[in-house]
Amino acid sequence: MSQADFGRLEIELAEVEMPGLMACRAEFGPSQPLKGARITGSLHMTIQTAVLIETLTALGASVRWCSCNIFSTQDHAAAAIARDSAAVFAWKGETLQEYWWCTERALDWGSEGGPNLIVDDGGDATLLIHEGVKAEEEYEKTGKVPDPTSTDNAEFQIVLAIIRDGLKEDPKKYHKMKERLVGVSEETTTGVKRLYQMQANGTLLFPAINVNDSVTKSKFDNLYGCRHSLPDGLMRATDVMIAGKVAVVCGYGDVGKGCAAALKQAGARVIVTEIDPICALQSLMEGIPVLTLEDVVSEADIFVTTTGNKDIIMVDHMRKMKNNAIVCNIGHFNTEIDMHGLETYPGVKRITIKPQTDRWVFPETGTGIIVLAEGRLMNLGCATGHPSFVMSCSFTNQVIAQLELWKEKTTGKYEKKVYVLPKHLDEKVAALHLGKLGAKLTKLSPEQAAYISVPVEGPYKPPNYRY
Amino acid sequence: MSQADFGRLEIELAEVEMPGLMACRAEFGPSQPLKGARITGSLHMTIQTAVLIETLTALGASVRWCSCNIFSTQDHAAAAIARDSAAVFAWKGETLQEYWWCTERALDWGSEGGPNLIVDDGGDATLLIHEGVKAEEEYEKTGKVPDPTSTDNAEFQIVLAIIRDGLKEDPKKYHKMKERLVGVSEETTTGVKRLYQMQANGTLLFPAINVNDSVTKSKFDNLYGCRHSLPDGLMRATDVMIAGKVAVVCGYGDVGKGCAAALKQAGARVIVTEIDPICALQSLMEGIPVLTLEDVVSEADIFVTTTGNKDIIMVDHMRKMKNNAIVCNIGHFNTEIDMHGLETYPGVKRITIKPQTDRWVFPETGTGIIVLAEGRLMNLGCATGHPSFVMSCSFTNQVIAQLELWKEKTTGKYEKKVYVLPKHLDEKVAALHLGKLGAKLTKLSPEQAAYISVPVEGPYKPPNYRY
Amino acid sequence: MSQADFGRLEIELAEVEMPGLMACRAEFGPSQPLKGARITGSLHMTIQTAVLIETLTALGASVRWCSCNIFSTQDHAAAAIARDSAAVFAWKGETLQEYWWCTERALDWGSEGGPNLIVDDGGDATLLIHEGVKAEEEYEKTGKVPDPTSTDNAEFQIVLAIIRDGLKEDPKKYHKMKERLVGVSEETTTGVKRLYQMQANGTLLFPAINVNDSVTKSKFDNLYGCRHSLPDGLMRATDVMIAGKVAVVCGYGDVGKGCAAALKQAGARVIVTEIDPICALQSLMEGIPVLTLEDVVSEADIFVTTTGNKDIIMVDHMRKMKNNAIVCNIGHFNTEIDMHGLETYPGVKRITIKPQTDRWVFPETGTGIIVLAEGRLMNLGCATGHPSFVMSCSFTNQVIAQLELWKEKTTGKYEKKVYVLPKHLDEKVAALHLGKLGAKLTKLSPEQAAYISVPVEGPYKPPNYRY
Amino acid sequence: MSQADFGRLEIELAEVEMPGLMACRAEFGPSQPLKGARITGSLHMTIQTAVLIETLTALGASVRWCSCNIFSTQDHAAAAIARDSAAVFAWKGETLQEYWWCTERALDWGSEGGPNLIVDDGGDATLLIHEGVKAEEEYEKTGKVPDPTSTDNAEFQIVLAIIRDGLKEDPKKYHKMKERLVGVSEETTTGVKRLYQMQANGTLLFPAINVNDSVTKSKFDNLYGCRHSLPDGLMRATDVMIAGKVAVVCGYGDVGKGCAAALKQAGARVIVTEIDPICALQSLMEGIPVLTLEDVVSEADIFVTTTGNKDIIMVDHMRKMKNNAIVCNIGHFNTEIDMHGLETYPGVKRITIKPQTDRWVFPETGTGIIVLAEGRLMNLGCATGHPSFVMSCSFTNQVIAQLELWKEKTTGKYEKKVYVLPKHLDEKVAALHLGKLGAKLTKLSPEQAAYISVPVEGPYKPPNYRY
Numbered sequence A, B, C, D: 001m002s003q004a005d006f007g008r009l010e011i012e013l014a015e016v017e018m019p020g021l022m023a024c025r026a027e028f029g030p031s032q033p034l035k036g037a038r039i040t041g042s043l044h045m046t047i048q049t050a051v052l053i054e055t056l057t058a059l060g061a062s063v064r065w066c067s068c069n070i071f072s073t074q075d076h077a078a079a080a081i082a083r084d085s086a087a088v089f090a091w092k093g094e095t096l097q098e099y100w101w102c103t104e105r106a107l108d109w110g111s112e113g114g115p116n117l118i119v120d121d122g123g124d125a126t127l128l129i130h131e132g133v134k135a136e137e138e139y140e141k142t143g144k145v146p147d148p149t150s151t152d153n154a155e156f157q158i159v160l161a162i163i164r165d166g167l168k169e170d171p172k173k174y175h176k177m178k179e180r181l182v183g184v185s186e187e188t189t190t191g192v193k194r195l196y197q198m199q200a201n202g203t204l205l206f207p208a209i210n211v212n213d214s215v216t217k218s219k220f221d222n223l224y225g226c227r228h229s230l231p232d233g234l235m236r237a238t239d240v241m242i243a244g245k246v247a248v249v250c251g252y253g254d255v256g257k258g259c260a261a262a263l264k265q266a267g268a269r270v271i272v273t274e275i276d277p278i279c280a281l282q283s284l285m286e287g288i289p290v291l292t293l294e295d296v297v298s299e300a301d302i303f304v305t306t307t308g309n310k311d312i313i314m315v316d317h318m319r320k321m322k323n324n325a326i327v328c329n330i331g332h333f334n335t336e337i338d339m340h341g342l343e344t345y346p347g348v349k350r351i352t353i354k355p356q357t358d359r360w361v362f363p364e365t366g367t368g369i370i371v372l373a374e375g376r377l378m379n380l381g382c383a384t385g386h387p388s389f390v391m392s393c394s395f396t397n398q399v400i401a402q403l404e405l406w407k408e409k410t411t412g413k414y415e416k417k418v419y420v421l422p423k424h425l426d427e428k429v430a431a432l433h434l435g436k437l438g439a440k441l442t443k444l445s446p447e448q449a450a451y452i453s454v455p456v457e458g459p460y461k462p463p464n465y466r467y
Helices: A002-017 A019-031 A047-058 A075-084 A096-107 A124-142 A154-169 A173-180 A189-201 A221-238 A254-265 A277-285 A315-319 A339-343 A388-407 A423-432 A446-451 B002-017 B019-031 B047-058 B075-084 B096-107 B124-142 B154-169 B173-180 B189-201 B221-238 B254-265 B277-285 B315-319 B339-343 B388-407 B423-432 B446-451 C002-017 C019-031 C047-058 C075-084 C096-107 C124-142 C154-169 C173-180 C189-201 C221-238 C254-265 C277-285 C315-319 C339-343 C388-407 C423-432 C446-451 D002-017 D019-031 D047-058 D075-084 D096-107 D124-142 D154-169 D173-180 D189-201 D221-238 D254-265 D277-285 D315-319 D339-343 D388-407 D423-432 D446-451
Strands: A038-042 A062-066 A087-089 A117-120 A183-186 A208-210 A246-250 A269-273 A302-305 A325-329 A349-354 A357-361 A368-372 A418-420 B038-042 B062-066 B087-089 B117-120 B183-186 B208-210 B246-250 B269-273 B302-305 B325-329 B349-354 B357-361 B368-372 B418-420 C038-042 C062-066 C087-089 C117-120 C183-186 C208-210 C246-250 C269-273 C302-305 C325-329 C349-354 C357-361 C368-372 C418-420 D038-042 D062-066 D087-089 D117-120 D183-186 D208-210 D246-250 D269-273 D302-305 D325-329 D349-354 D357-361 D368-372 D418-420
Touching: A002 A019, A002 A047, A002 A075, A002 A388, A002 C349, A019 A047, A019 A388, A019 A423, A038 A047, A038 A096, A038 A124, A047 A062, A047 A075, A047 A388, A062 A096, A075 A087, A087 A096, A096 A124, A096 A154, A117 A124, A117 A388, A124 A154, A124 A173, A124 A183, A124 A189, A154 A173, A183 A189, A183 A388, A189 A208, A189 A418, A208 A388, A221 A254, A221 A325, A221 A368, A221 A388, A221 C221, A246 A254, A254 A269, A254 A277, A254 A302, A277 B423, A315 A339, A349 A368, A349 C002, A388 A423, A423 B277, B002 B019, B002 B047, B002 B075, B002 B388, B002 D349, B019 B047, B019 B388, B019 B423, B038 B047, B038 B096, B038 B124, B047 B062, B047 B075, B047 B388, B062 B096, B075 B087, B087 B096, B096 B124, B096 B154, B117 B124, B117 B388, B124 B154, B124 B173, B124 B183, B124 B189, B154 B173, B183 B189, B183 B388, B189 B208, B189 B418, B208 B388, B221 B254, B221 B325, B221 B368, B221 B388, B221 D221, B246 B254, B254 B269, B254 B277, B254 B302, B315 B339, B349 B368, B349 D002, B388 B423, C002 C019, C002 C047, C002 C075, C002 C388, C019 C047, C019 C388, C019 C423, C038 C047, C038 C096, C038 C124, C047 C062, C047 C075, C047 C388, C062 C096, C075 C087, C087 C096, C096 C124, C096 C154, C117 C124, C117 C388, C124 C154, C124 C173, C124 C183, C124 C189, C154 C173, C183 C189, C183 C388, C189 C208, C189 C418, C208 C388, C221 C254, C221 C325, C221 C368, C221 C388, C246 C254, C254 C269, C254 C277, C254 C302, C277 D423, C315 C339, C349 C368, C388 C423, C423 D277, D002 D019, D002 D047, D002 D075, D002 D388, D019 D047, D019 D388, D019 D423, D038 D047, D038 D096, D038 D124, D047 D062, D047 D075, D047 D388, D062 D096, D075 D087, D087 D096, D096 D124, D096 D154, D117 D124, D117 D388, D124 D154, D124 D173, D124 D183, D124 D189, D154 D173, D183 D189, D183 D388, D189 D208, D189 D418, D208 D388, D221 D254, D221 D325, D221 D368, D221 D388, D246 D254, D254 D269, D254 D277, D254 D302, D315 D339, D349 D368, D388 D423
Parallel strands: A038 A062, A038 A117, A062 A087, A117 A183, A183 A208, A208 A418, A246 A269, A246 A302, A302 A325, A325 A368, B038 B062, B038 B117, B062 B087, B117 B183, B183 B208, B208 B418, B246 B269, B246 B302, B302 B325, B325 B368, C038 C062, C038 C117, C062 C087, C117 C183, C183 C208, C208 C418, C246 C269, C246 C302, C302 C325, C325 C368, D038 D062, D038 D117, D062 D087, D117 D183, D183 D208, D208 D418, D246 D269, D246 D302, D302 D325, D325 D368
Antiparallel strands: A349 A357, A357 A368, B349 B357, B357 B368, C349 C357, C357 C368, D349 D357, D357 D368
């Protein structure tokens, strides 16, 4: 619990850096608009998230929380929240088994049944409910329970086992949960992709707000957040000098752009790999060459995956790398680096330098590579994730989404579809963050507003504007 | 005509830098898909445009051309095209009267009536037809002809006079033109805004393809083009050292982002003015403060307008500026700088240093400011506009749009609405430009494509992706 | 001692990043040129220093070591060296009393008397000997022993007490040490300044090699090292988002240039304070304004001192800062920030967030500032200092200087003066670091060498060349 | 003479950008310290030089001027000076014959004999006198006159012919000149190297002040000037898009650093070639790879020579380049690019796109390269050279050097050696340029000055400080 005191001190520092969340408390706190709402969150249990949680509780909600990554919890943040504000099921360095146990715990509101709202990051809480409902339906129809041995994906085996065990207790557990659920707000590219797939397949069980595609999320958190936290993670894990090195960034989306910018500015020679010709051309316009991983695998010093895809850096690539090449991932899931191939490579030797920093030595060459955070999000595993200010943008979107879902819970405004927040709310999130940085906006005159056909108070851009 | 030889040499250099257009010639030239199409273009008559024109003719079209800015024509480009490829009505330094005469000439295909297709930049050719049709309808109904004295906008007076004179010759001239028109492709933010307004008002007379909002246009030409051509224009016009100066960029859209980046990289301290809180926050994340023009008007050395709006820098601002402050515009229209206010300021004295570079001296202080290109596009008035490579992206979109309109001319696919090109064509435009820069794309495996739910061959991003 | 294992793993990683030191081992190890040399080092006891120490021992030397900063020791590095290679007197978080005790211990070679060579950083080991000799002379002449109460500099009181206590044991202790000493090599701007002052005053007791002014030291370690380690320290201590913030860098020498570059690249708006008009003009040419601290004290978010001077940020400045403004020092000594004034400010409250990160709250306003590393070197106190690669440059200069002093110990080549290494050795240090980064040098032809009047093999620049 | 009016307008603009020169006029004008001095200048006859010339005349000097490069004269600047202030022998596009005729004319003060002072750039005026004196001595001893056919350097043949012809008129012409000469101030790396060689050989005939090695010259003009004028020259000559291109910069001295920075910032991928390992390591620390020309000759789009050496890009390199690769030089002399080899390559074809922009087509491949300014200084041949502000720094050093030489003309302070200006004058030059950029210096307190052992008013750095 001394951890809790430390956590509280850092939470207080973070509040000063999170003007959007603090403005929400000031604006909405008095009217308690989330009164009666039970919110389950599955989102990295960091100091910044602590400020989010306490914003939700300040608006009247009850909250239970788990992390969405086994390494991303900051224990002092978790301790402070657990002591002061909400039920927390998260610690740094969970096993996968523990991870899904935590997720299940955060969804379980005891006799109250389940949450009304979900704050999701990557979609694991949403996934568990959807898989649970599917299994319950199968069980109702056929009496069959989920069989973990039916998959060789180790993580999904755990999910199935949890659902199977739940079925025994209550064969309607996830159905009841689904019924109570007003909706989810999801903040990652990866989680959103899942939601749109479910919408397309007609399997989405409740409304979803896509917070990721708020401009103030994807063009800020993903870009500027990673620009900050990628070098932070590299430095804390390895103390490597970035200047002079050759760094490969796989993917040049928002996350990749932030990573490439950070590495370039620090004096690395950056190379990008891309599948998308438009993003590739953007990279070239910034002076960053676009090549394939095969072209550069044996020359580069640092490799970062940012694709959101799978099978990006395979063990066969890793074997060809220079001694002590650094391999890490900053995309949401640990699918980008072939950790399974590495772990099962015959004769490979793992030397743990320190937690989340492992050197893997290949038997043929005796040379090794350094893998960060076991292939999971290195900025959260090896450092403290994105800084408070940019997370304030993301989380203010989350709060606004939760308010919107709860306000409209009975109006039918939101169907079982995926929605983005309207642009004027996106602009509002940005506006809440300008004062802290000393900015002053220009005001449109009515004549100017008419000339460009926008309202004086905004929104100022058409929906398809790219920023 | 020695100008034509010089123009031809520069056109040949530009062809090497415009791989998208040359690829179109290679792919489509043999089948002559634009055969029979009469295309009128209203677009800066530069070397790059010459390569566009000759791509259109290489695909079978007949072409007539005018510029869309009184200062933007490169006379050697015009000479080469006039001699070799198409009818051209454009020269550097037109009067407004001459400008609209040129526009009318480019639209007049004699006995053939009018163009089938328009390539537009800013929308002046489209405007003339719409205003002409409106006047003819009024005339048919009421017998009234347009009265230039009914407006005090000097330029619109000229437009009305031209339409009035046309009415006398043929009271159905613009109606006939409208009937023949298959559609227009428009490439500027400004022109597109006009089209969407007409669509909203139900007054759009023919289909339009919005080329501006192709990613390979607005995120390339606007951004990287201006990053190149703003300092080019400043240097050619004034030879001013940018390093150490304070520069104000009004507007932080794509054009403003390019301008701010160029000035910052050259060593200026940049300040942005913005109305939109999201763009303002982007500026701050790049280390560029956001203030109002009033805050900085007396301290800055260079002022650039990029807003697409009007009344940005007024004569009252200019009076307060430092001696020899440079004032210029790189937005499409000359509405951003209050040239009328400056010209009519009591006692102001204009000293022309060289064409498009004027020093205006205020009588109270004896100090002067330097205005570029009379408040019009400074990169085209004082330099040669955007470089060939980035214009190849924009113009390849134009060619693809023209092909699409002409191919579907009788299918009814395109109604009297505004369309954007489908993403796979946008990606194709980018792909055509990668080889020249030595880039190699990574190929998705079918498993990877399935994992992220895109076709192996693209398109790779959802429609709302912002890049 | 598990710390020692961890230290050893990190030392092995660092060796790969320190090609200059490893090349020294390969080139000189077999001939054992430092055989018989007793070396005392007073230099941050980090992983990188561990590689230096083991290079010295690999060349035949015996070594005793202390740190030159109370917070800079990495305990796992110290543990590994203590176990495997040399006597170490250093731990993270020494008191000043302990610090000087360690220095004295490192100089005390027991019956062997004292070191033959000193590796110094900041000059504290050299200072202790000089002060010791001075006191012994005074004592011999007058019988007076040093009186700690004669100064109100708390640290110097400790120095005097140690010398006084030493006098009692052996009134010739420092004289004997001086006699045995072949020389010192010193690597900081600050320590070198002291040496030149002693040379000017005629009080320097032994030869000194100024390693700091090797180009491969001051233009690399100071500049690129700080560019790396300043943001590293800020992030580890505070997790603050640098983008969007206003940062003041006091001083624009090599260290200041590195700091300003890092902050600017991370998206801060940087302001420099300077006394030197040339450095000020350099700052302006990079787009960084030069103002006084008073101008900006209440607007900035981050303050960094890099001057090597004293009394830069006084408590009166700190009182006027924004809430949670960050104040830190990256200059060698803790003289730049007025910690004494802060600590004794009436009613001030210190809240330790975590070690080396303190929030100081002023009673009048209730707002606080965050001071890093108690005003000492923040990159070593809050992070791990400069990365291995750039320290390899610095330390290779140290090794070469030690070799040179030892080789010439009896030839009289070096008098009691300050020397810099010849340029061909400086170039050699650089050359040893190129291969690791994949660089290939061009070779001069004899004709080219003659044309520019340099030897084909270098040195390539005149002595006064500035790089 | 309308050219003169235009020149005068631009001179007036430049005066506002040249605060150092204008401050010299204000400080020294009243006392006319150059009264009686006859100054010959051999320095690019640009607008900036015009302000220098009129500063010298404002201080009392009589001036005759020629350019030091056949392409660098701005005719309107020359016209204005010729009309208003001094004798000028320079025009854009001289032949080599004309160039040396101009140099001889500028040195010929008729019955007054020769100049008292020389302002030199590259050392051609100094060279002519030294060669003249040598020839006269030979003639006096042996009766032999210089034989142009004794060399196959075409330019040196011209020099010898001019001296030969002069000998016939007056066999003591250059001896008389030498006698009258108080000294020369020289401002280029190249010219200074010649002076030090003559000093080393004992052949220097009069005192010389090395203005190049003032910090406010070499670290400003060479670095920031080229950062500005390299892209300016590229754009004006070729309109090429720099973003996305591969650019090779040969040499990473001050000029190379400026060029590489400019190209990188504009979005090129830059590669450096270097002989000096220290400069090479600096390049790597900025993320710029160091390779040999052979490694990259067939992949790069732009080649820039900055070495001050000879035979950098040979015709054999040029043959291997991509079609329309751009080859240019920004080092002082046209020795870097093998123009002779190119011109005499069998079957090569030269196509002049416009003056100073030639396409050379090789017969084997039919592909061509684009050579700027015939291998001479491209920033002066294709654009207008460095901007006024940075030239104000360089030229203020020149003025101060001329004042110093003239003031000490009879005191014997300066021997026949090469001198640099003392640091306090260097700092003064910088200080004169701060106000224009809105900078405010911090003042040292006496205690601080004592602590770092410098005078309160400076100079602030030791002589070997590198900035």
